[in-house]
Amino acid sequence: MSVEKRTPIPVSEAIHRVVQQDITMPTRQVKLADSTGYILAEDIVATYEIPRFDKSPYDGYALRAQDTEGASGDNRLEFKVIDHIGAGSVSSKVVGEREAVRIMTGAKVPEGADAIVMLEQTVESEDSFTIRKPFQVGDNIARKGEETQIGDVVLERGQRINPGAIAVLATYGYSEVPVYEKPSVGVIATGSELLNVEDELEEGKIRNSNGPMIASLSQQLGLEVETYQIQQDDLESSIEAVKRAMQQHDIIITTGGVSVGDFDYLPEIYKAIDAEVLFNKIAMRPGSVTTVAVANDQYLFGLSGNPSACFTGFQLYVKPAVNKMMGAQAYYPQVIQATLMEDFGKPNPFTRFIRAEATLDGQQMTVTPAGFNKSGAVVSIAHSNAMIVLPKGTRGFKKGYTVNVILTESHAYEEDLNL
Amino acid sequence: MSVEKRTPIPVSEAIHRVVQQDITMPTRQVKLADSTGYILAEDIVATYEIPRFDKSPYDGYALRAQDTEGASGDNRLEFKVIDHIGAGSVSSKVVGEREAVRIMTGAKVPEGADAIVMLEQTVESEDSFTIRKPFQVGDNIARKGEETQIGDVVLERGQRINPGAIAVLATYGYSEVPVYEKPSVGVIATGSELLNVEDELEEGKIRNSNGPMIASLSQQLGLEVETYQIQQDDLESSIEAVKRAMQQHDIIITTGGVSVGDFDYLPEIYKAIDAEVLFNKIAMRPGSVTTVAVANDQYLFGLSGNPSACFTGFQLYVKPAVNKMMGAQAYYPQVIQATLMEDFGKPNPFTRFIRAEATLDGQQMTVTPAGFNKSGAVVSIAHSNAMIVLPKGTRGFKKGYTVNVILTESHAYEEDLNL
Known part of the structure; x- marks a missing residue:
């Protein structure tokens, strides 16, 4: 196999190519x-x-507003209690002059009554109560249909x-x-340098961290995930493994083995399953060799073997595809703007994504690159909740500049209470 | 039963009383x-x-930097390829003068070599390649321990x-x-006006929406939930039901039946199970009668029967308690600041929480009350992703004012791509 020539496309173009596929999951009842x-x-x-009937939002007395006219501190008016009703009960009585029905929160306003007096606004006696101010028609009544028609x-x-x-x-x-329905995900981590989590370390090898990370990212979206092992040095069995995964899942995510290099077998696999490759190079760092292909109305995502690149590819391409397949009206990542809290002087020949920590708990949103941030970095992903997006053709972002940010973590809690 | 006198405490004091309980779940392996x-x-x-060894972040050639001195376009230097190694393999060769090892992304840098030349920086022949520029020691090498020691x-x-x-x-x-461990949740929706979801409507009654909503809120936190029915007009069987739920769950959430009124049985239940009531009245709207009690190292949350009040109570008191029980370092709600996009003229004798839609996709965060917003409102909860917090003793918040906001929805996607 020779090194393939690949033409990079812009990130936005890549995202659009992914979501323009007309792949939607079937519907069902859950x-x-x-x-x-x-x-x-x-x-x-x-x-x-909603409400289905005129109801009382408080515990109190239902009465006729007209009977309250002239009430004051000096001229308390007395009402006779003719019924008590709890929520869910309906009074059979009709409220007449200077009569009232004791009523609970949520209960239907009885016939004849057109206002509710809150308990706190009364002085109660055995079978009666007095009030010291007049009420208007509709006071303290949640009207039938006031929320929804x-x-x-x-x-x-x-x-x-x-x-x-x-x-x-x-x-x-x-x-x-x-x-x-939600798409189910098959994850295939490839790379002859990869050991399983439970394996003892060997010289020159590392444990597979991208497979578990992709599974976790998919779980966060509420998806079922299965992980597959494949022998990457055997093309035939690799093709079989991908075919088998495609029979079980709606989305196949591979990670690793997609670098431009001698042993990359993904293009061969795409050919073997007759997949349409939407793109195989993106003008972005990290993750420029991210590939997305479609076969048999199924997505195949070829994410980079570099952890940060793999993570970035999932956020940018897998997430919108999953949202779109699930029928979501809004499926693009939310891009917010924040103040950069550190200089970032590197040139950006391509759009650059930097794992970062965004803080939203002040007047201003701020964002700081999350520690050691090379594309091979693992630990910084765990400590990031966002990605800074720096446009291509720029360099020299300084502290205080406003930058675009994509939030990647949903949970946001504080160590202090700011209320 | 008489109407109990209750003294309201501030929201922040209430939250503190909840999290100050020393209730932490046991640990285990998952x-x-x-x-x-x-x-x-x-x-x-x-x-x-991390990295565990000096490794190549690219496909390329490992060589000795000193051998590249003097390379230029006019003076291309040639290197002999003495080995090919894939990721996970280790070369047994030692790189000598003008020698190189073909190396894949992620592979260990072979002995003798101290720089990597990227494939794109070479012109390859059969067993050799040439370069046109010099390299420094360490170029294109991810150093052992550069991320983590x-x-x-x-x-x-x-x-x-x-x-x-x-x-x-x-x-x-x-x-x-x-x-x-994660706490498990028992939900008990009470109220004689409540029908089950599958029930036909009856006059004066509504379907129980708070029970399913609390279950859903708990599921969003990743918790197991079970819902219980109780007969609210029978105190003895109600106490039994709560006791039974407490045997199965770490947290009990009741909703409804906590209004100040004749038929409220919750205080009796707390007495029967010997619970310490942390508070039963908060200076907030909606949800002023929210009650939190502790018995047997278990939380009992008595949330309001009003949907918006119930939702607000969960956000403010249940969430921090769950986070704290689960051992989280950060367990308080994140409070951000946003520009109010609508006048809100009501007086706020108590701290007011308003279901709202917050938009973060611009330079500025903005927030708008979510439609019909009384405490009994249901539909507006579904269309909100935030709560506006207006401090007590204020009125007349105008469009353009900055207000405090608590985000309540984790998913945030856009209908347009803003990259």
């Missing part, structure tokens, strides 16, 4: 309790109003199901929810 | 592949250097295990990882 994190496959339309689209197809969406789905009786 | 999201229970100390703490106890940490753990051979 149980409400299992649906968090899936993408909704249908609009959810309100079949009734029949026919309103309350949740949209393409929306990620979060806890709030779960509450809406429960409200409208969805014990099963229409969603797009 | 498989590396299952450890993402757990908190590390021990420091991870480097038992060898023996004894370095590469991951810290209390750190959340993210994909980067997984890569580090794999590198150091941790097929099992020491972590704190």
Whole structure:
């Protein structure tokens, strides 16, 4: 095999080529309790109003506003309590002049009543109470339909199901929810220098860290992952291994073995499975040899064997593809802007991504490169929550400059309480 | 039962009372592949250097820098290739004068050599190549230990295990990882107005949405959840149900039935199980009647029956408690600052939390209240990713003001690519 000539394309072009593939997972019903994190496959339309009836948002008394006219500290008005109702109960009584029904939070306002007096606004006696101020029609009543009308689209197809969406789905009786399936991921770490985690070290070899890292990244997206071993020095068995993985999974991610070099077998594998290579070189550092191919409506991601490059490739290309396949309306990485807290003088002949620590807990967002940051670095990934994006053709970013940042960690907690 | 007098405490005081409880989960070993999201229970100390040996970050030739002196376009110097090694292999040759070893990315630099020439910097012939520039000792070599030295703490106890940490753990051979167990959660939704999701609607009743929402919030934290039904009009069986849940779970979350009112049975239950009530009233809206109690080293959270109040209570009190129990070093909510995009004129006699949509994709962070926003609102929770925090004793926040914001959603993707 000879060294292949590859033409680099810009990062944005590469991302677009990935998501322009029309690969969407089939839809199915999942149980409400299992649906968090899936993408909704249908609009959810309100079949009734929220609230469904005029209700009391407080514990108090339902009465007629007109009967409260003239109430004051000097002229307390008295009401007779004709019924007590808890939430979920409905009074059979109709509230008449100077009458009231004791009512619990969430209970339906009884007939005849048009205002609620909060408990704290009354002085109670055995079967009656007094008030010292007048109330208007509608006071302290949550009106039927004030939040949602029949026919309103309350949740949209393409929306990620979060806890709030779960509450809406429960409200409208969805014990099963229409969603797009999640793609399953097969991970193949290649490289004759790689040992398994449980192996003893050998001279010249390192333990496979990219395979477990990709599995973890996929798990963070809520995906099922399986990892495969392949013999990279045997092309035939490698092709078989990839074919087998493709029968089991929607996405195949390889890592390693994609450097431009003598022993790289990935191009041969792509040929053997008749894959369309979307690109095999990107104008970015690290990860310029990242390859994405498509065969049989399945993505094959060939990520770099360098840990930081592998991580960066997952963030930039795998994540949007997964989101798109899952039917998400928003699938691109969020790019925020932050103040660089350290000089970064290296030239950037290509778009450069730097593992970094972003801090959002002040007035200003700031970002600092995360320690030792070569493309082979491992430890700095663990201590980063973001990637700084430096455009190609630049150099000499100084402390205080504003730079683009992609957040890569979802959990953000503080050691101090700033409330 | 009479209406209990309750003294509200500030939000920050309430959060502190929760996390000051000394309740930490036991530690155990989990498989590396299952450890993402757990908190590390021990420091991870480097038992060898990274890199473990001088290695080549590129495909190229290993040679002696001194032999390259004087190379130029007019004076190309030729080197004899004495060996080819792939990654993971080690050359048995010692590189001598004007000799070189063909080397793959990741391979160990052979003895005698002290620089790597990248493939692209050579013109190759059959058993030799030429170069046109001199190289310095160490050029293109990733030095043994340049990232990590023996004894370095590469991951810290209390750190959340993210994909980067997984890569580090794999590198150091941790097929099992020491972590704190995750607390399991029992959810009890109470309220005689509540129907189950699959039930037909009845007059005056609504479907239970808080139970599923709390379960979903807990799942987002990676926790196991079980939901319980209890008969709220029967105190004895309610106490039994809570006791049963406490035998199965580390955290009990009730929702509903904690309003100040006639039928509230939670204080009786706390008494029956001998719980210490940390507080039962907070100077906040919504969710002022949120209660947190501790019994038998277990947390009991009594969240409001109002959906928005329930959601807010989970964010403010349950999340930090869960993080703390799991051994996390950082367990407080992250508070960021953003520009308010709408007037908010209501007075805030107590600290107010408003479901909101925060946008981080510009130079500036902005935040807008998420639609219909009363404490009973459900739909707005689904469309929010943040809570605005307005301090007590204020009113009249105008568009353009800077406000405190707590992000509540972890996933953030964009519909457009801004790279």
